[in-house]
Amino acid sequence: MAEPERTERRLRPAPLLFEPSEAVADPEHFFDLESIEDPRELLTRATELTLAFRAAQERAVEFQALAAAQLADPRRFDRLSPALIAEQAEWTEDYALKMIEFGETLQRGTGTDLT
Numbered sequence: 783m784a785e786p787e788r789t790e791r792r793l794r795p796a797p798l799l800f801e802p803s804e805a806v807a808d809p810e811h812f813f814d815l816e817s818i819e820d821p822r823e824l825l826t827r828a829t830e831l832t833l834a835f836r837a838a839q840e841r842a843v844e845f846q847a848l849a850a851a852q853l854a855d856p857r858r859f860d861r862l863s864p865a866l867i868a869e870q871a872e873w874t875e876d877y878a879l880k881m882i883e884f885g886e887t888l889q890r891g892t893g894t895d896l897t
Contacts, residue, residue: 844888846871850878851885 810816813831818824850871853862862870868878 847881847885848888849885850881851883851889854882 813827815824815828815831818827850867852858853867854864855861864878864882865875867873867882868875871878871881873881
């Protein structure tokens with residue numbers, strides 16, 4: 783029996799709002815969470831921020847992988863070796879190779895997880 787088709791839904795996290803420069807200077811200030819007194823509201827907003835940061839991190843990794851694949855493309859006259867990409871991104875060379883492969887997968891439109 784065939785499995786039903788699954789559709790992966792991307793989370794729509796709360797928007798990350800930029801903090802005013804004076805708030806960033808205060809190390810105790812973090813997206814105004816310290817001013818929320820109701821623990822339920824605090825949990826809700828902190829959870830929204832956690833999901834937003836996770837989604838942002840995942841997207842950033844995808845863009846890193848795309849850039850690594852583009853920089854390693856043998857058709858480029860200025861292509862970089864995996865070792866140079868690793869050095870620039872502060873990765874190990876093995877991780878750079880995985881990211882290049884992941885980026886190539888993303889370019890083909892068949893995105894898969896790095897693990």
